[in-house]
Amino acid sequence: MSTLTFWLAILGAGAVTFALRLSLIALLGRVEVPPLLERALRYVPAAVLTAVVIPLLVYQDGALEISLGNERLIAGLLAAVIAWRTRNVLLVLGGGMAALWTLQAIGQSL
Amino acid sequence: MTTTTNKLKGIHLPKTASPAAAALVAGVRAIVPVLLALLPFGLAFGATAAGSGLSPVEALGMSVFIAAGAAQLAALPLISDGASVAVVVLTVLVINLRLMLYGASMAPHFRPLPIWWKGLLSYHLTDQAYAATITRFDNGETKEPDKRWYFLGTGMAIWTTWQAATMTGVFLGARISEGWSLDFVLPLVFIALAIPAIKDRTTGAAALAAGVAAVFAASLPLNLGLIGAALVGVLGGLAMKTLTERRKK
Numbered sequence A: 001m002s003t004l005t006f007w008l009a010i011l012g013a014g015a016v017t018f019a020l021r022l023s024l025i026a027l028l029g030r031v032e033v034p035p036l037l038e039r040a041l042r043y044v045p046a047a048v049l050t051a052v053v054i055p056l057l058v059y060q061d062g063a064l065e066i067s068l069g070n071e072r073l074i075a076g077l078l079a080a081v082i083a084w085r086t087r088n089v090l091l092v093l094g095g096g097m098a099a100l101w102t103l104q105a106i107g108q109s110l
Numbered sequence B: 001m002t003t004t005t006n007k008l009k010g011i012h013l014p015k016t017a018s019p020a021a022a023a024l025v026a027g028v029r030a031i032v033p034v035l036l037a038l039l040p041f042g043l044a045f046g047a048t049a050a051g052s053g054l055s056p057v058e059a060l061g062m063s064v065f066i067a068a069g070a071a072q073l074a075a076l077p078l079i080s081d082g083a084s085v086a087v088v089v090l091t092v093l094v095i096n097l098r099l100m101l102y103g104a105s106m107a108p109h110f111r112p113l114p115i116w117w118k119g120l121l122s123y124h125l126t127d128q129a130y131a132a133t134i135t136r137f138d139n140g141e142t143k144e145p146d147k148r149w150y151f152l153g154t155g156m157a158i159w160t161t162w163q164a165a166t167m168t169g170v171f172l173g174a175r176i177s178e179g180w181s182l183d184f185v186l187p188l189v190f191i192a193l194a195i196p197a198i199k200d201r202t203t204g205a206a207a208l209a210a211g212v213a214a215v216f217a218a219s220l221p222l223n224l225g226l227i228g229a230a231l232v233g234v235l236g237g238l239a240m241k242t243l244t245e246r247r248k249k
Helices: A003-027 A035-041 A044-058 A071-086 A089-109 B002-009 B019-051 B056-065 B069-080 B085-110 B115-123 B127-138 B147-177 B182-197 B201-217 B221-248
Strands: none
Touching: A003 B056, A003 B069, A003 B085, A003 B115, A035 B085, A035 B221, A044 A071, A044 B085, A044 B182, A044 B201, A044 B221, A071 A089, A071 B182, A089 B019, A089 B182, B019 B056, B019 B069, B019 B127, B019 B147, B019 B182, B056 B069, B056 B147, B069 B085, B069 B182, B085 B115, B085 B127, B085 B147, B085 B221, B115 B147, B127 B147, B182 B201, B201 B221
């Protein structure tokens, strides 16, 4: 990616992000939001965040790998349990990384 | 030890300090534990950016202009693969759609403010700032005119930490990126955000539908898989909502 393309992408992404942040804060109370949009927005966080996570865990080097041998999948599942039980971001990061390093060390010694 | 604890608990401001300053400091204090979690995230972004061939100025540019860590991290592989401007912007848009939702729930609290205040506070609207303030605001623990200052304190503390952690990550980059699998921080951060977003059957259905769709759609070009899977997830949530309502009737 050339320097120009990079900055175009970053400025574009920045402008879009700011517009998303400001849009409803500026508009609500002045304009009616269509009820269907309001209902749909409720499911955006759960849907988007899961759609980002799952491929990162189940694909290894571009190939689908749903097995116990997939260290990232196992560490990710463990991190999900930690997130569910504690809601503590620091524990999720620490526990997930520790799990991955441990699994990688075991994998190498086998 | 006791004195330190006391100092941390009491707000040591001169008696003459304005309520605005007190609210600003209270906002900063409230976010300190979250900053600890933000550090490794920012380090990982900086290190991955350096590893993807970005200069320090480019990495900092992303943190200043986008100021949304998850989207920044997700954009890095696209940038190093030479994706088009449209693909990068569209991916960031989809990942940051949730910020619009936060805006919707924050809007009543910022309603009396002039537009420039709304703009300033909107720039600081992040997962962390939202999570740290919305419950207080909804419960009336922080009241007008203090809300803006409380939120600004929270936002500025997050912003400063994010930029500092990004830069540290860039400079440590080469030393910490190889072999430590730090790129795994990306899915971990998303897991930490996703799990609390799954609150009930309907949001659970949205996550499940999106997750399954994402597995099958991952090979679609232009990162369309993410957008498609997110759409399937939203439809899944709406469908479950309709089903649940019908069963009640």
